[in-house]
Amino acid sequence: MLWIFLAIIATALLYYFTVKPLKYWTKLGVKQGNPTPFFGDNWATFWKKESFAEFTKHVYDQVPNVRYSGFYQFSIPTLLLKDPELIKQITVKDFDHFLDHRTFIPEESDPLWGKNLFSLKGQRWRDMRATLSPSFTSSKMKFMFSLMADAAHDFVQHFKNKNEKIVTVEMKDTCTRYTNDVIATTAFGVKVDSLKERDNEFYLMGKEATDFSGIIKNLKFFGYMSVPWLFKIFSISLFSKEVSAFFRGLISDTIRTREEKHIVRNDMINLLMEARKGNIQKQDDESTSVDTGFATVKESDVGKAKVQKHLTDEDITAQALIFFFAGFDTVAGIMCFMAYELGVSQEIQDRLREEIEDTMRESNGKLTYENLLKMKYMDMVVAETLRKWPVAIAVDRICTKPYTIEPQTPEEKPLSLEKNTVVWLPIFGIHRDPKFYPEPEKFDPERFSDENKDKIVPYTYIPFGAGPRNCIGSRFAILEIKVLFYHILSNFKIIPVEKTTIPLKISKKSFNLMADEGFWFGLERLEK
Template sequence: MAVLEICLALLGIGFLIYKWSTATFKTFEKRGLPFEKPYPFVGNMAGSAFQTTSFQKQLTELYDRNRHHKIVGIFNMRTPMIQLNDPEVIKKICVKDFDYFPNHQIFLSPNERLVKDMLNVMKDQRWKHMRNTLTPVFTAAKMRNMFTLMNDSFAECLQHLNTASGSASGKGFEVDMKVLCNKLSNDVIATTAFGLKVNSFDNPKNEFYSIGQNLVFSRGPQFFKFMLSIAAPKLFQFFKLTIFDASKVEYFVRLVVDAIKYREKHNIHRPDMIQLLMESKKESQDNWSDDEIVAQCFIFFFAAFENNSNLVCTTAYELLHNPDIQERLYEEVKDTKEALSGGSLNYDAVQKMPYMDMVISESLRKWTLAAATDRHCSKDYTLTDEDGKKLFDFKVGDRINIPITGLHMDERYFPEPKKFDPERFSEERKGDLVPYTYLPFGVGPRNCIGNRYALMQVKGMLYNLLLNYKIEASPRTEKDLWGSARGFNFTPRSGFWMQLVPRK
């Protein structure tokens, strides 16, 4: 009898969990919006949730099946989201009628220290004040000064490669570009955002790198806690769970706060993010807390660490598969070096490499780092088409999805989308781009504030890499990157292996 009762109880609990997992799935049916059938718990995101495919590939396929709808309903786990497939609709919601959709949805738990103080998480007027205050921090003039710090990290990376080249007797040698670029990205963030000098090539177990790895939530235990926070946010908050270890977060708080105090006491100036934030705080009428200052440095781990590393990797991957493009880029790099007349690479020289910009732009299109961006409806809004016909009524609280990767791989906007073609972004052809179909850094007032920072790091690294090495395939180079990538980025499980051949 007891066994039967236990079985019935388990069945009852299982049924309740199932009902909970599907409780939101009638949302779009009730509101007359077309949608794709979701599955319990995972909605339309089974592939990326179970790490069997990349989020980019899954979202692209979802977009392809539904692109004939200007707007369509999708389910991110249990969360209903209204996806915008039409560039004109994207323009309306993200730019023209921005006041109705001014905020991002909150993916991370509000229990996370620093998270609520990050610019991209802030809402409404608080976001607007912080954005206006931080915008001067990312001007070309400020980036120009910061580039000198990046140069030191590039030099250390090259020294590491030269040592590896020497041990290979000057012949080509195999390298996991992802491991290399993660170390570089770590060192660049350490010096430009946290005012800390580390060399992860000489000391790969340094504290900053080890602790920083715990903040990357696109893999490992953080990924599963992140997925749980999306699937069951109320449960996550009820038990006061956090994705990040409090002691790891405290390490970065102390790093920044102590650096500020030391610089103020000793009147030290350094062209990094801490210095720029210190200056912004003095000029701002808002009385920033320590956590608000640290949070802006903290963003670099979420926005820059993985993305900047991946962009170098995917671009290098395309260059080894397209030797003619690599050779043309190498010629531009050589010309730039000659124009510097023995001087170090600088921000202005980087900006004067048009083909480099074309190559990076095409890499950002084909291997979209941010697969999607989002908005949150703050006021009821009626969407109409060009003729004034009603398309849909948005309600307060609706979550909006903009499928960047789907748009980038749509042959209507980018013919032969799987072909790597930098000429799409040439002066002659970039005028043909349909507005609001190319969105590598987001769209509208809430686009990425740090795009200059990201681009100068990636271009600086590729300049140094191509100047010294030819990039070729190695026996372990992934044959099908699109099919092999998993989760939230384009990193193959086997690694980003390629061959570097020293130039004569």
């Protein structure tokens, strides 16, 4: 009898913790798919049967013809937004109800993650956003442009020095070395050449911090999502001790050296040091500036509020590390997909090169910041790359106070969201919805021509997120991409080689958007 009783108890507990939570949306009258006990809708990604991008498209498509639907990240109910007006309502108009991201890693477990801009909540996030915003204005980008151009020149020169007609490269490895060098010089004031010094510590630490292909990192990620309380108890951090120690030491030494020698450098660390002293300058006026492109997000009034003054060295390290974390791998990923699309679409590449050559003549061979940003076709190609391959596959928001989504169709009824409800912006799904983008699998820069870009429905193009909590580094990322491809295409043609996989297959092993067998292409030297 005891065994029967224990079996009944075990079955009841199993139902309560693994099955009952998956009925959450159904009880609220929200349509959902067919989640699996414990895994929710994540079973295929957990077992590496589909990539995170494919998972996002799957949950986006599983309930058609609705403004929103429900799905489950393991046992966590998540509301997926599909309607552009609803996305605007939640991310902009009613932003105060959806101010925060979901807690991914508790601050107690990993302070360098918990204290960065992405993870901060409420007023702490507002203060830090206002503190960092002046680092990413057009005037700051103009200063960083020359540093990026130097890194891009060194990048191209490295391959020109090989004196080979065609140099075969794996673009992910190559582009991360470029983004590493750009971040090192623009944010940390460190000069490195990662193509020459392949094992420099700055690059190796960046590789370690952003690599999500290993079993340990993946187990950590799924653990944070499924049993965050357990990971909090054991203070399991995302970054290794080596990575944390390296960046803490780098920032600490940089701050001490600059203070002792009165070094002033127009970069992020200097800005945060000045903010700590209360010397931060008011954000410059962007109203008359030439912006970096169609995909550039606009800063809200949050970024113009009062800045944070009580900053510790760890606060500064956390911001520098998240900037490195985002820029090292994410921007390099965008470059890889752009190289792929240009490599398999030679007519698009040739047209872009013609614009580059026209710009070279206009600049008398010396590229300027203003002339780069006037390149319309370059911007169209970058915008379409970000449409088809948004490396920010999805972003979330947390309902910070009770909120009701009012019905707009006869099938809907008022939906009351409790505090801490997770809301999702499925960027990859929206960008590949044929309702918004006909032939979504086709790479077509003409979608963003002067004649067509006004036809794009607002809030269906959100590669850097939406609302005040969008990505602060969009200007930086877009400029960095344009600078590199200007220099590459003025010297080389990107061509497929024997190891190139066409069509590209998304890797199911990596959480990040990545090609299954890498991005192998040839750089064919142009005859001048």
